[in-house]
Amino acid sequence: MSAKLIQGYEVVIGFETHTQLSTQSKIFSRAPTAFGAEPNTQASAVDLALPGTLPVMNKGAVERAIEFGLAVNAHIAPHSIFARKNYFYPDLPKGYQISQYEIPVVQGGVVEFYLGDEKKSVRLVRAHLEEDAGKSLHEDFIGQSGIDLNRAGTPLLEIVTEPDMRSSDEAVAYAKELHKIVTWIGICDGNMQEGSFRCDANVSVRKPGGQLGTRREIKNLNSFKFMQQAIDYEVRWQIDELEDGRAIEQATVLFDPDTGETRAMRTKEDAADYRYFPDPDLPPLAIAPEWVERVRAGMAELPRTMAARFVADYGLPEYDATTLTQSKAMAAYFEEAAKASKQPKLASNWVMGELSRRINTGEATIESAPVGAAQLAALIGRIADGTISNNAARQVFDALWSGEGAQVDALIEAKGLKQMSDTGALEKIIDEVIAANPDNVAQFKAGKDKAFNALVGQVMKGSKGKANPQQVNELLRKKLSG
Incomplete structure (x- = not known):
């Protein structure tokens, strides 16, 4: 759904994304965060809020928050406050969640991405540290529910x-870009199935130029496919409600992938319902400028910085550079192929084209691709020096991918794909074609370009497709002009 107006309504979407940080221990305790452990084996006394326990801040979680803030050009607050967010649910052992409210650690920032060829940007309000809750487990076959508190206290x-x-479309593109950022800088593993990257979409509709409509929050979208389906359904549902004269009630909803529908879970709470107040057990979080600079110095090259370098160093269009930096693996593959072949634009075209097409079909990942960057560079080199045509190059690529051989030159020889480079032999074929097609020659001299294309086709046929098309064009024009 890419149209900005649907049945005369404008769609308005905001996101809240819970990113599980890649620390070995929890945000306020030393309990491990490993996924998949037996229920309640990784819940410490601090996580359970037993009497006499006190939370202690995990420095690694703070540093990962700083990294994210730097990655999105946000302001890192020198002082931020932890608060208690009060609500009662079985998987929240303390009866409150330690979070940040008035003064978050990361303030502002922007996420930029492409939607097709159009560059988009989404402004960030904030990114704040908090602890995760536990998990309710429902065993329908025995009619019982249980609580697993392993996840309680995991840093988010x-x-x-x-x-x-x-x-x-724009919402999914944003979510994918955010996912790329947090996995690129290594603060989150990005595993949506395990709940490491959970998105909540706030969706509303309005008449163009009108006030913002009442939003409904779609919780815990754990795949990009379901995200798009859920938003599309919710938009249609809200428009139908308004068109039928009914008001939208603010609510939290869940998406059912089996039915493709959203359903209301509860009336949406406002901030006042949570009775936020500063946590008396945690002092303000102080982040000195020197700490921020140490974190900055240890960060890898960011995607946007690498993309700008690809434009400057390799002369790539901005769209190519942005696409090639969708993952570290793809960027590294391209750069190796570009440097080895000394043909960066050709390398970009092949990585974004033939290689990506096969990866997108699920045949392999870029890390496990049967055609390595060095092989692609060798292939590109043979296109650039005129040894083979683009069509022949695709045949060689297919052979490399299917394991017929590993050496580009050997495959070119074995399949007889080398372009004809003997000018004398090529001129002989051209002379024969000119002699056999006097009508096309006359039409070309009368200014009809189609006749020239027909003659080129005859020459290519005479060379059994091995002639260099560019060379054919040059020699044929020279002959006809003479």
């Missing part, structure tokens, strides 16, 4: 956007 960075997105 909640990333909140402005309502800047105007379609499900």
Whole structure:
């Protein structure tokens, strides 16, 4: 759903994303965060809020929050406050969640990405540290429910956007870009199935130029496919409600992938319902400028910085550079192929084209691709020096991918794909074609370009497709002009 207006309504979308940080221990205790342990084997006395326990801040979680803030050009607050967010639910052992409210650690920032060829940006309101809750387990076959508190206290960075997105396509593109950022800098493993990257979409509709509509929050979207389906359904549902004269009630909803529908879970709470107040057990979080600079110095090259370098160093269009930096693996593959072949634009075209096409079909990942960057560079080199045509190069690539051989030159020889480079032999074929097609020659001299293309086709046929098309064009024009 990419149209900005649907049945005369504008779609307005904001995101809240819970990013599980990649620390070995929890945010306020030393309990491990490993996924998949037996229920309640990784819940410490601090996580359970037993009497006499006190939370102690995990320095690694703070540093990961700083890294994210630097990655999105946000302000890192020198002082931030932890608060208690009060609500009662079986998987929240303390009866409150330690979070940040008035003064978050990361303030502002922007996420930029492409939607097709159009560059988009989404403003961030904040990113704040908090602890995760436990998990309710429902065993329908025995009619019982249980609570697993292994996840309680796991460090989260909640990333909140402005309502800047105007379609499900844009929302998914934003979520993918955010996922790329947090996995690129290594603060999150990005595993959506395990709950490491959970997105909540706030969706509303309005008439163009009108006030923001009442939003409904779609919780815990754990795949990009379901994200798009859920938003599309919710938009249609809200428009139908309004068109039928019914008001939208603010609510939290869940998406059912089996039915493709959203359903209300509870009336949406406002901040006042949570009775936030500063946590008396935690002092303000102080982040000195020197700490921020140490974190900055230890960070890898960011995607946007690498993309700018690809434009400057390799002369790539901005779209190519942005696409090639979708993952570290793809960027590294391209750069190796570009340097080895000394043909960066050709390398970009092949990585974004033939290689990506096969990876997108699920045949392999870029890390496990049967054609390595060095092989692709060798292939590109043979295109650049005129040894083979683009069509022949695709045949060689297919052979490399299917394991017919590992050496580009050997495959070119074995398959007889080398372009004809003997000018004398090529001129002989051209002379024969000119002699056999006097009508086309006359039409070309009368100004009809189609006749020239027909003659080129005859020459290529005469060379059994091995002639260099560029060379054919040059020699044929020279002959006809003479």
